[in-house]
Amino acid sequence: MDGRQWRSTIAAAQAGDRRALDELVEGWLPLVYNIVGRALNGHADVDDVVQETMLRAVDNLGSLRDPDSFRSWLVAIAMRQIRDRARRRTSESLSEDAAHDAADFAELTVLRLQLEGQRREVAEAVRWLDDEDRQLLSLWWLEVAGEITRRELAAAVGISRQHAAVRVQRMKARLETARGIVRALDSSCPELREVTVRWDGRPDSVWRKRLARHIRGCGYCSGSHESVVPAERLLVGIALVPIPVGFTLSLAFGGKTAVAATTVGWSAKVIGALTKPAVAMTAGATIVAGGTYVVTQPADEPPPRAAPTALSTARPKPSPKPSASPAPSPPPKKVDLYGTVVDAVDRAPDPNARPTDLPRRPASGLTSSGGPMTVMNHRGDRVTLKGQGYFLVRWQILPHYRPGALVMPTWTGLRGKLFHVASGGGRRMDDPLGGDDGSVTGMGGPDIGYAVLPSGTQQMWQNEYFYVDGTVTLTQNERGCDYNVTVFPRSWDDMNKDVMTGPDQGAIRYGLVRDNGKDTAPVPQYLTRAEPEDAATVPQKSQVADD
Incomplete structure (x- = not known):
């Protein structure tokens, strides 16, 4: 204009x-x-x-x-x-x-x-x-x-x-x-x-x-x-930063101002202020977009229901009375959730406790956008994995270069299912390094500073293993503490060998099997089916709705 x-x-x-x-x-x-x-x-x-x-x-x-x-x-x-x-x-x-x-x-x-x-x-x-x-x-x-x-x-x-x-x-x-x-x-x-x-x-x-x-x-x-x-x-020539994609409301407001604001994805505060009458949203409401959603709740609470749409709230037309006894109505289709909630700090297992057997899932092969091995050293580096199989995320935390708060990598654009199946590498990143007094660990020490995890984040191991049946993108969100992650496909045999290597073979501890072979196996933290422009904004949530 x-x-x-x-x-x-x-x-x-x-x-x-x-x-x-x-x-x-x-x-x-x-x-x-x-x-x-x-x-x-x-x-x-x-x-x-x-x-x-x-x-x-x-x-x-x-x-x-x-x-x-x-x-x-x-x-x-x-x-x-x-x-x-x-x-x-x-x-x-x-x-x-x-x-x-x-x-x-x-x-x-x-x-x-x-x-x-x-x-x-x-x-x-x-x-x-x-x-x-x-x-x-x-x-x-x-x-x-x-x-x-x-x-x-x-x-x-x-x-x-x-x-x-x-x-x-x-x-x-x-x-x-x-x-x-x-x-x-x-x-x-x-x-x-x-x-x-x-x-x-x-x-x-x-x-x-x-x-x-x-x-x-x-x-x-x-x-x-x-x-x-x-x-x-x-x-020169740098465009305006686009207004962040927040959520899209499927409610009908009285004027175009609200529509314009929600179209560009503006926040609820601005939308609420610029619309008359204001519409109150209850705390913890689930915003539905694209047929999938991410939810988080304590393990003993039922999942929230999806927000009603205009179609679901329309007044139904009266149906004619049947001449015979009607057949029983089929039960409403339930949206199943998969994955176990793991949004809590987990304690290190006994280093000498041999883990349970590792289930074997079907693996027809994976392709990686980063090739056989993707090294992600900088914020914004990403890799997309497609297919069916296992892959490894290897951690390197570097507080001696730059300590501070660690911003976790995030999983976006999930299509299908993703599980966090095992941990290995012979140690957790908070295990002691170079001594038995525990003064220096992979997370830092008093002389070099510490890598500080966000509240509720699981402590990562040197090797973290995942299984995908579909496609997902992992993004490095380094900010504050310096860290690198390396991602590459891995076979079940290689993973099992790593996880089953114990202290008697030179490791600090045995690995940890997280997979139970079912859909109730844990899923990674910071996971969403959405594709946000800023992957670092993905909240810490550990359940994803099935399509």
């Missing part, structure tokens, strides 16, 4: 045209989401700030005198809401858990736009900036991408264009420092490993200064191993 069309749409919306208002909400929501998302780095408050911005814009649209200034007016509203949120946070204690669970907009940018090389580096450097710089960057990024003008940037910040130029230059200098930190952390500098041995993997101003100081004095880290492209050249 060109400028003339937007002006007429804005004028119609001011005159009370509901359809025009819907078009404004649908058309400008992506811009607001990108401004707020980058300014807050994907914090959980993004939904609330975007919601408040759009509501204020809708409520005050009548006060806008010049339709040509709508974009700068809307951007200014968004920046005011961001600053108001920052002021509120200064008097509130931010929950550590909330900060850790918040989605990272830099990662969303990388994953959703499939950025590589130095473009990826710039996106990852954003997390090292302070709030004020990140707010300015959110606007400058859009200016460089051609979405807003320098005049609109200056108006949104509330300063002159000359002052805006100075502020942007200072922010760019700090962004280049952050880019240097990202490059250094990806390097193999041994001195840097010593500097970061107690770092928890979360960027902050203290560590930014420490790392920048190291880089300035380190010949290896300060030396550029490739020509560094200016950030603005890298950002």
